[in-house]
Amino acid sequence: MNNTKEKFVVTAAQMRQIEERIFVAGMPVAALMEKVAGLVTRKIVKLLNPNISKIGILVGPGHNGGDALVIARELHFQGYEIIVYCPMQKLKELTNAHSKYLQSLGVNFVDNISPVKNCDLLIDGLFGFGLEREITGYLAKAINEINSWKKHIFSIDLPSGIHTDTGAILGTAISANHTFCLGLWKQAFLQDQALEYIGTSELIDFDIPLADITAILGEFPTIERITKTSATANFPxxxxxxxxxxxxxxxxxxxxxxxxxxxxxxxxxxxxxxxxxxxxxxxxxxxxxxxxxxxxxxxxxxxxxxxxxxxxxxxxxxxxxxxxxxxxxxxxxxxxxxxxxxxxxxxxxxxxxxxxxxxxxxxxxxx
Missing domain, CATH: 3.40.1190.20 (Ribokinase)
Known part of the structure; x- marks a missing residue:
């Protein structure tokens, strides 16, 4: 982990701009998804209780859902029983491709939340950074039901339903035990109202070039996160x-x-x-x-x-x-x-x- 990355805090718009620079430079979106999901999978496996065998994957329509599906695939190959809750029919192209491949492997897909209740652990990939609209209707009902189960939940990037910049709860939100923040810390991780939903958290550094970060945030960003390294660098x-x-x-x-x-x-x-x-x-x-x-x-x-x-x-x-x-x-x-x-x-x-x-x-x- 490059400790320098730990200090940066971004808005949703800034994260989009940084990622766009990476893609324009030639990094394929699919390759980055594989890399990020692989890093998260390894973290999850280290944290898993040895008694866990059945894992529920909550999949949304965007690339956060794609990350979740790659994680589901890798956990399936490691022998875990996987159930994918995918309530939305229309998925982004890359997310849809991963969905089709996972189904070809015989992984069980459901659009009703009830079968997921029997899982030992849930991985939340419904929505990542950038969500701005309130979650309502059947999806809000499903999230509230999931939270009522008191299952152990890992969220990818942000718990679904958290506003990236303000930490506000957009109608309802997944109450995670642990959140893997991808690439750079989002402002929500510094907001009191989001913390009870985020649980414990860690940054997944997927090697964003420092030049791309400073190109968007500047050499001296307005907001920087105080890290243990920076706080104690000159003490005593x-x-x-x-x-x-x-x-x-x-x-x-x-x-x-x-x-x-x-x-x-x-x-x-x-x-x-x-x-x-x-x-x-x-x-x-x-x-x-x-x-x-x-x-x-x-x-x-x-x-x-x-x-x-x-x-x-x-x-x-x-x-x-x-x-x-x-x-x-x-x-x-x-x-x-x-x-x-x-x-x-x-x-x-x-x-x-x-x-x-x-x-x-x-x-x-x-x-």
Whole structure:
């Protein structure tokens, strides 16, 4: 797996454009389908319970259904009993070809969902990325019935019924236990409303050339997924044997309130884990002792506070220009509006999070 691919997140339109570049360059659609389905099949076989013998394949009219049929073929050759639920008569040309071949092998095809109930496992290939219309009628009824069975379900690319970009449920959706996202992460995988349907997930890297990705997304995409590799690449910060704290980063956190002291503590602990040389934390004066107990190595700056226990203002003697980075927001509440305005005028890298972002939403001059 090329870990670089893990960071990219695409919309349905962007994924279509990237795939189109691959096809224009000469990659046959049929060859790519074989490759993708082969990768997914190997993943499925590794995850299968040894007691599973009968597998139901849910097939839609498009290439997602074609992927499912190739997977069905390979599982059939490995000795599993396969039942294909294919409720739609009109299939795309390539999907239809795979359907005909599978039927020639004697695999059982049904257009009624009831026989599939006896399967040990289901593989969902009804709809892939790009679905925008709501699922209704007999198909919605079938999906709801499938979900009521509480069977273990693998979905290909996305659970059928999930909007690729928003994660919205389009009428109804397959509730999968595990989803194999094909090629690049789709935005739905970052949307709360989709997560309970996606289950656990993994990216199936089918070797999309990086040049094709950056041609569509640009060298520096607007949205990037934080990966374990990228999040820990510089943790802890490398230390020279002859360095000291002021030579290894000088960070100021402006966080916390009487009510949300825990947010200040957690932010401070996270900052400490980076290995930053000098860590200063500005908090309301009343919670300074709590921060000192949890982060004795940090410089805790007690700030004047309001009657409700939020930071009223930063101390007059604090020199913001000496810090190499400033982070502000967690547990702050939305009262300290003037502090955010002051921070935005400082010439250094700034991270705004939580309540600092809420403050920005309410300040027309900042927006």
């Amino acid at each position: 910060l490398p230390l020279s044997p002859i360095t000291y704290k002021y030579k290894n980063g000088n960070l100021l956190l402006i966080v916390g309130s009487h009510r949300y002291s825990g947010a200040a503590i957690l932010t401070g602990l996270g900052a400490r884990a980076t290995g930053v040389g000098m860590l200063s934390i500005a908090v309301p004066k009343s919670i300074k002792p709590i921060l000192n107990n949890h982060l004795p190595e940090a410089l805790i700056i007690g700030c004047p506070e309001t009657e409700t226990g939020t930071i009223k203002q930063l101390p007059e003697d604090i020199d913001l220009s000496k810090f190499e980075a400033i982070a502000c927001g967690p547990g702050l509440t939305t009262e300290p509006k003037s502090i955010v305005e002051v921070i935005l005028s400082v010439n250094c890298p700034i991270v705004l999070d939580a309540d600092a972002l809420n403050i920005c939403d309410n300040l027309e001059k900042i927006i």
